[in-house]
Amino acid sequence: MNHEADKFWQKVAKGLARRSGYAPLTPEEAQKEFESLPDTKLSEAEIDAIVDQVTSGELAVWTPTPPADDTTDFDREAIEEDVLQLNRNEGQADAETDKLLDELRRKALEDGQADGQEDSTGVGGDQEPPEHGD
Amino acid sequence: MADDEPTVGDSDIVLMMAMQDREGLCLLIEQYGGRLKAFLYKRFGGILQEGELAEALNVAFYSIWRFADRYDESKGTLASWCIRIAQNAAKDIIRRETKYRDKNLEYDPNYDPADPHEDDAAGRADDAEDPTLDHLRQAIQKLPPLQKAIIEADLAAGGLADAGRLAEIHGTSINSIYVSRAKARETLRKQVERLSRQPAGKRR
Numbered sequence A: 001m002n003h004e005a006d007k008f009w010q011k012v013a014k015g016l017a018r019r020s021g022y023a024p025l026t027p028e029e030a031q032k033e034f035e036s037l038p039d040t041k042l043s044e045a046e047i048d049a050i051v052d053q054v055t056s057g058e059l060a061v062w063t064p065t066p067p068a069d070d071t072t073d074f075d076r077e078a079i080e081e082d083v084l085q086l087n088r089n090e091g092q093a094d095a096e097t098d099k100l101l102d103e104l105r106r107k108a109l110e111d112g113q114a115d116g117q118e119d120s121t122g123v124g125g126d127q128e129p130p131e132h133g134d
Numbered sequence B: 001m002a003d004d005e006p007t008v009g010d011s012d013i014v015l016m017m018a019m020q021d022r023e024g025l026c027l028l029i030e031q032y033g034g035r036l037k038a039f040l041y042k043r044f045g046g047i048l049q050e051g052e053l054a055e056a057l058n059v060a061f062y063s064i065w066r067f068a069d070r071y072d073e074s075k076g077t078l079a080s081w082c083i084r085i086a087q088n089a090a091k092d093i094i095r096r097e098t099k100y101r102d103k104n105l106e107y108d109p110n111y112d113p114a115d116p117h118e119d120d121a122a123g124r125a126d127d128a129e130d131p132t133l134d135h136l137r138q139a140i141q142k143l144p145p146l147q148k149a150i151i152e153a154d155l156a157a158g159g160l161a162d163a164g165r166l167a168e169i170h171g172t173s174i175n176s177i178y179v180s181r182a183k184a185r186e187t188l189r190k191q192v193e194r195l196s197r198q199p200a201g202k203r204r
Helices: A001-020 A027-038 A043-056 A074-088 A095-110 B009-020 B022-044 B051-067 B076-094 B131-141 B145-157 B161-169 B173-196
Strands: none
Touching: A001 B131, A001 B145, A001 B173, A027 B022, A027 B076, A043 B022, A043 B051, A043 B145, A074 B173, B009 B022, B009 B076, B022 B051, B022 B076, B051 B076, B076 B145, B131 B173, B145 B173, B161 B173
8 A cells, every 4th residue: 555654664663672671681771670570479380381381392372262241333222132032031022024924924834836837937847857977 | 308409500501502412492481481481572572473482482582402512602692692592583583584493404504593693683773862863753653553664673673573473463465564664765765855854952
């Protein structure tokens, strides 16, 4: 897309990384950093787990996942409505909807075409099931 | 008495690890594990996820264990060597770069896992006084969330953060990562351009 923007980024990335604390540390900087950190010991279980992974050479690789609460872009109202439609309790039956569903079921099960007569979509005209190779 | 107990120094720990003695590794983790973990959380806690931070810690100890014989006392303390290795481990995860983990580097006598990788764009630069950088840092904070996350991951990676990883984290496509990255860079470039047109006294 933008050659100029990329060139600009190459120019400032080093300095920005350093200002943000991401530049490679020198031994002196690393020592200072180490001394500033809280000395909280790892638990026995943590140490054992690390030792097992390191000495076996089988390091677990973590697959990143979106945060659990990262759903701000979804239209929750629409989802809730759909969920209600799908998970309607028996006591919340709606007579009008039930009637419509029954009608649709009946239509779907009806065989309105006699054998050998194609319907409007051209389906159902075969008297015999097709042979292999037909 | 406790005073009579022999103390195990850094050079003993390194020697034990170089001889593949698990006890040496246990001692190292007991001694430095907490601070290495704290370092990763402090520097990369906003970029790496919880599981990735644990992975970075494991990878760091794996490198220390593998290359214990490369530790050179004249280049700094064992603690500082470990911190620099942990920093590289975290960067590799952001870039999804595993070549330094998988490659057979035992036969390269010059390889030191604490050295910055040769493709690390965040190498040292002499720009400590450049005021544009402060302005840019503020501009990054004002970018839309996805663009901001990509730019910050790129900075932490010292190059290009892996687009697949970012897409997984932000629940989007790899293509949208590329597009957002390009948009962010363009926005930042325009910000600096606008700044350079303003008289020095009015720059904010």
